[in-house]
Amino acid sequence: MRRAISGLRSFAAYLGAVMGADAYGKYLEHHAASGHSGRPMTEREFWRDRTDRQDVSPQGRCC
C-alpha cells in the first residue's frame, strides 16, 4: 500500500515536472546559486512574469 502511494506520488511529481509545475523551485535554486544580491521574485510574481514573457516569445506546438 505504502509502495503504491509512493509510486503514485512520484508519478504525480513526474507529470507535474513535465508540465512545468516545478519552475518556481528551479528559479529559486538558480537565484540562490548565482548569487544575485536582490531578493527573488515571489511565487505570484514569478508566474505572472513567466506567462507575460510567453506573450512575446511564443512556443510552437506541433500537429
Next chain:
Amino acid sequence: MGKMPDGTQSTGTVDEQMEHDPTLPAPAVEDSVREAEERKWTPLRIGVWVAISLLGGIAWFMLAIVRGEAVNAIWFVFASVCTYLIGYRFYSKVIERYLLKPNDRRATPAEYKADGKDYVRTDRNVLFGHHFAAIAGAGPLVGPVIAAQMGYLPGTIWIILGVVLAGAVQDYLVMFFSMRRGGRSLGQMAREELGVVGGTAALIATLLIMIIIVAILALVVVNALGESPWGVFSVGMTIPIALFMGVYLRFIRPGRVLEVSIIGFVLLLAAIIGGGAVASTEWGAAFFHLDKVTIAWGIIIYGFIAAVLPVWLLLAPRDYLSTFMKIGVIVMLALAIVVVRPEITVPAISEFASRENGPVFSGALFPFLFVTIACGALSGFHALISSGTTPKLIEKERQTRFIGYGGMLMESFVAIMALVAAISIDRGIYFAMNAPVALTGGTVESAAQWVNSLGLSGVNITPGDLAQTANDVGEPSIVSRSGGAPTLAVGLAHIMQQFIGGTAMMAFWYHFAIMFEALFILTAVDAGTRVARFMLQDSIGNFIPKFKEASWRPGAWLCTAIMVGAWGAVLLLGVTDPLGGINTFFPLFGIANQLLAAIALAVCMAIAAKGGAFKYLWIVALPLVFAAVVTITASMHKIFSPVPAVGYFANNAAFSKALDEGKTSFGTARTVEAMEAVVRNTMIQGVLSVIFVVLSIIVIITAIIATLRSIRDGGGHSHEDPGRPSRVYAPAGLIPTPAERELMAEWAKVPLEKRLETPRHH
C-alpha cells in the same frame, strides 16, 4: 573548430580549451571507459538483442507475409517496438558516434546561459515528456487513418522505417545543432548557413507552410464537429474551462499547475457527459447543431481572439490541459490495445493501393502515401520545436539522442496505435465515413449502396449497420465524417468499450476521443497563429522597424489578422469544397509538412558538411533525398498530372471547360456555384503547390551549394557557440550504465552549494 587531415572533426582542440575545475568530479564519463562499456557484449546482452530481433522479425513476418483471415493487433506493437529498439540502440548510436560527436565536457546552453527561466537544466526524463508533448498532437492520429485506404501494410512500413531512418534523424540533428548554437531557431540557422537567398526562401516557405498546416488541422476539427451537437457542446466548453483555469492560476493559486490541470480534466469529463445530456434535449440538439461553414467561422473568430488575448488567460491553461490529456490518452490507448488485442480484418494491401482515384485521398501510393502520413514518420514541423525551446533545457549533450531521437520514436508509436484503432473497425464503415458526401450521398442508404458497389473483398454493409454505429456513438450520422478524427474516435470507442464500460460507454469514448483531438488541434492552432504572427512581425520589421516591437498593439493585431485571414481563407475553401475538402486538401498538408522536413534536413546537411564529417553525410542525405523526391514528385503530380482527380490544374481546366460549355453540373459538383468553387479552389491549391515547391527547391539548392563548398574547402566556418567547460553531470539515457552510476555517486558527494555554483560570476 579544428579539423584533422582526414577531414573528420577533432574534438581534441575543444577539450583542451575545456579544462574542468579540479575540485569537482569529471563532467563526463571517460571516453575509453564509455567505449569499453558500449562495446562489451556479455552473453546476457547478446541474448536480449537476439530475442528482440527475433520477436521483431516474427512480428514483421506475421504482418507482411502471412495472409490469414485476420491478423492480431499485438503484432503491430511487437513489430514497431522491436524495430524502434534496434534503431535506437544501433542506428542512432552510429549518428552519435560518427556524425554529431556530442561532448559532455562541454556545457549546454542550459548551463552556460542559465537564467532560471528560459535556460534551465532539466532532468532528461522530464524533458523527454516535455518534448514529446510539444511534438505530438493530432497529426499522428489523423494521417495513418486516412492512409489506411491503401491497406495497413504500406502505412505501417512507412511509419516504422520512416521514423528510424528519417523522422527521428531529423529531430535529433536539428535539436543537436540548435543546442550547439545556444538554442537558435531553424530560421536563424538557415540564414546563417545558407545565406540571404536560401535563408529568406526558408523563412517564407516556413510561414506559408505553417498557414497550410494550421488551416488543414482546423479543417479536421470542423469535419469532426459538423452537425454534431454533442461534439460542439463539449469542445465548446473547453473554452470556459480554460478561462477558469487561467484565472485560477493567475489570481487564486499561482503555480499550482498539476492541481488546476486535474480540476480542468474533471470539468472536461463533466463537459463530455453533459454534452450527451444536452444533445439529447430538443433545444440542445437544435442550438448546437451547426453546419460546417458556421463552425469554420467560429474557429476563425476564436483563433483571432485567442492569439491576441494574453497567454495566461487562454493559451497557457489550454496547453496544460492538452499536455495532461496527451500523456493520459497515449498511456490509455497503449494499454487498451495490449489488453484487448483486436483482430484486424483489413487486407494488408487494399484494392486502392494500385490505383490513384481512391475515395479517401487521391493519388497513387508513391508518392502520396508518404505525404499523407507525415507526422509519425517524418514531420518537418518538428524542426521548429526541436530548435528553440527544447535545446535550451538540455542538461548534457549526450542526452539529445534520448530526447530528440527517442522522443520521435514515441510519436511514431502513437501513429501506429492510431492506425491499429482505425483499422479495427469494419472496412465498409471506414469507407462510408471517409468518402466525401459527393460520393456517399450523405444518407445511410446511399452510402451503403455506394460502399457495396466498390466491389471490395469481404465488404458488405447494410444501411442498418451504419445507423447502428451512429447510434452506438451517440451521433445523428457517421456518413462522410471525413478527416480521420471521427474514424479514429469510432475505432477507439470500439476498443475502449471492450476494455472499460461495454457498449453503453461507446458514445462516451467516441466523444472523449473527439474532445482530445480537438483540444490538441486547437492548441496547435493557437500556438501556430501566434508563432506565425511573430515571424511575420519580424519579417515586416526589417522594412518598418516599428513592427519588431512585440508590444506595439496595432502591429500585433494587424499581423494576427493577416495570419488568421490566410489560414481562415484556406479553411473556408476546404469546408465548402464540393470535392470533399480533406480528399484534395490533405495531400497539400502532407506536402507542406514534408517540404519543411526537406528544408530542415538541407540545413542540417550544410551544417554537418561545415563540420567536416563528409564520410557520414549520407546519414542526412538519405532522408533528405527521399523527402525531396517524394514531395517534389507529389507536387509535380499535383501541378502537371492530366488526371483531374490528381492534378489541380487538370481539374481546373476540366471544370472551366464545362462552365464554358454552359453545363450546370459536372462530376461531383451539382450546381454552377459548386463548379465555380472547384475552379477557384483548384487554382489556389495549384498556385500554392507551385510556390511551395519552388521555395523548397531554392533552399535545397543553396544547401547543396553550401555543402559542396564545404567539401571542396575541407570544412567551413562553424557558427557554433564557443565551447565552455561543463561543471555538472547527468547520465545520457533512460537507465544509467554502471560507469555513469559511479560518476553520479561521486557527484552526489559534492556539497550542494559547490555543485550549484555557476561559472558565470563576473
